[in-house]
Amino acid sequence: MWERGLVLSAPGKAILHGEHAVVHGKVALAVALDLRTFLRLRPCAEGRVCVRLPGVGVLRSWDIPSLQALRSGFAADFDESKPPSVEQLDTLREFAGIAAGATAPESLATLAFLYMCLAISAKYGDVPSMDILVWSELPTGAGLGSSAAYSVCLAAALLSACGAVSCPLKEGESTARWTEEELTLINSWAFQGERVIHGNPSGVDNAVGTWGGALRYQSGKITPLKRVPALRILLTNTNVPRSTKVLVAGVKEKILKFPAIIKPVLDSIDAISQECQSVLEVMSANPSPEHYPVLEELFDINQHHLNVIGVGHPSLDRLCRVTASHGLHSKLTGAGGGGCGITLLRPDTSALAVEAAKRDLCACGFECWETSIGAPGVTLHSSSSLKAEVLHALTES
Ligand SMILES: Nc1ncnc2c1ncn2[C@@H]1O[C@H](COP(=O)(O)OP(=O)(O)O)[C@@H](O)[C@H]1O
Ligand SMILES: C[C@@](O)(CCOP(=O)(O)O)CC(=O)O
Numbered sequence: 001m002w003e004r005g006l007v008l009s010a011p012g013k014a015i016l017h018g019e020h021a022v023v024h025g026k027v028a029l030a031v032a033l034d035l036r037t038f039l040r041l042r043p044c045a046e047g048r049v050c051v052r053l054p055g056v057g058v059l060r061s062w063d064i065p066s067l068q069a070l071r072s073g074f075a076a077d078f079d080e081s082k083p084p085s086v087e088q089l090d091t092l093r094e095f096a097g098i099a100a101g102a103t104a105p106e107s108l109a110t111l112a113f114l115y116m117c118l119a120i121s122a123k124y125g126d127v128p129s130m131d132i133l134v135w136s137e138l139p140t141g142a143g144l145g146s147s148a149a150y151s152v153c154l155a156a157a158l159l160s161a162c163g164a165v166s167c168p169l170k171e172g173e174s175t176a177r178w179t180e181e182e183l184t185l186i187n188s189w190a191f192q193g194e195r196v197i198h199g200n201p202s203g204v205d206n207a208v209g210t211w212g213g214a215l216r217y218q219s220g221k222i223t224p225l226k227r228v229p230a231l232r233i234l235l236t237n238t239n240v241p242r243s244t245k246v247l248v249a250g251v252k253e254k255i256l257k258f259p260a261i262i263k264p265v266l267d268s269i270d271a272i273s274q275e276c277q278s279v280l281e282v283m284s285a286n287p288s289p290e291h292y293p294v295l296e297e298l299f300d301i302n303q304h305h306l307n308v309i310g311v312g313h314p315s316l317d318r319l320c321r322v323t324a325s326h327g328l329h330s331k332l333t334g335a336g337g338g339g340c341g342i343t344l345l346r347p348d349t350s351a352l353a354v355e356a357a358k359r360d361l362c363a364c365g366f367e368c369w370e371t372s373i374g375a376p377g378v379t380l381h382s383s384s385s386l387k388a389e390v391l392h393a394l395t396e397s
């Protein structure tokens with residue numbers, strides 16, 4: 001079925017609570033956003049694999065025999081349960097001409113592609129000649145899980161191309177999703193992509209990209225949150241670039257340096273996530289405005305904690321101050337160090353008040369957008385069902 005080509009997508013995410021702490025076994029609550037990464041896969045005839053990633057300026061192609069030769073060097077070691085080894089990544093870097101230790105977006109994206117392509121073909125059979133194009137509505141490296149959305153799309157496309165998962169889109173349907181079992185496989189390979197990009201990911205981002213909706217995540221255990229109130233959220237990108245890999249490594253260093261000081265902060269973040277989950281459950285049964293002050297206070301406390309563990313940034317402090325001047329509460333989301341913040345809007349926050357806050361945030365050089373949460377996870381699309389903007393990006397890039 002994929003032989004006619006396919007288009008699929010995965011959502012970005014916002015972490016309500018638990019970023020960083022989740023890497024150390026604590027609870028995180030995360031929701032899928034209505035901003036997505038799209039991948040188009042087309043067969044091509046020349047015995048080559050071609051990858052176009054316009055978001056990070058990559059246009060590369062390799063002939064299949066050279067990929068097969070590379071793979072045969074360490075085929076036995078590829079498995080979705082094993083982290084990519086230093087040796088494997090060094091070999092792939094050398095093959096692709098990527099400098100050791102390079103953390104540029106294009107280097108990490110190319111390395112993740114090569115790793116997943118070789119590992120999946122080693123396990124499930126050769127990849128066919130193909131042309132892959134990835135285009136995203138998400139900002140890259142801003143805390144909204146663009147790396148996970150990219151990894152989920154690659155996993156779904158490569159597993160489809162090797163025949164390890166089906167192509168569930170039937171003639172005449174506009175979208176389709178895979179079975180639970182297939183989604184579990186896609187998620188585990190997406191986690192490998194995240195491992196290449198992040199070093200030590202928790203797995204929460206790829207879980208949201210795969211399953212969508214809203215979920216609680218702890219140490220690999222994914223619990224969908226069935227009853228979540230329709231929260232209104234304002235996302236603000238400070239446009240300050242940062243790397244998840246570097247920030248995650250910084251928190252680890254702080255824990256090693258001051259364990260007795262930092263570990264209780266992570267425990268407190270865990271308690272915030274749990275408290276927030278209880279409040280959301282009560283709210284969905286009884287959607288009364290009385291719960292909002294609690295959610296707002298939890299945002300404030302967690303933002304302080306995230307500053308304590310070293311992932312704040314002056315731009316994020318400014319974001320919180322500006323929204324506070326409009327009576328709104330914000331925290332960073334994702335890895336921090338710049339990137340995005342989320343601001344909770346109450347059901348009765350007027351459009352005028354939101355516009356005034358947005359105006360002040362934009363005056364700081366930030367970008368804002370109001371989003372809805374709980375979007376579907378990884379999805380196959382028929383071309384005719386795509387928005388004009390997406391179709392244009394996938395045909396013109
Ligand atoms: N559209 C995309 N195309 C290719 N690579 C991408 C894309 N989006 C993200 N990436 C990869 O993910 C990395 C950003 O991941 P990360 O630092 O975790 O930030 P975040 O996940 O918050 O956006 C980029 O450096 C790049 O390697
Ligand atoms: C900081 C962390 O909790 C979330 C990172 O999210 P993002 O890559 O900044 O979108 C890391 C992780 O969970 O793997």
Ligand SMILES: [Mg+2]
Binds near residue numbers: 205244
């Ligand atoms: Mg990421």
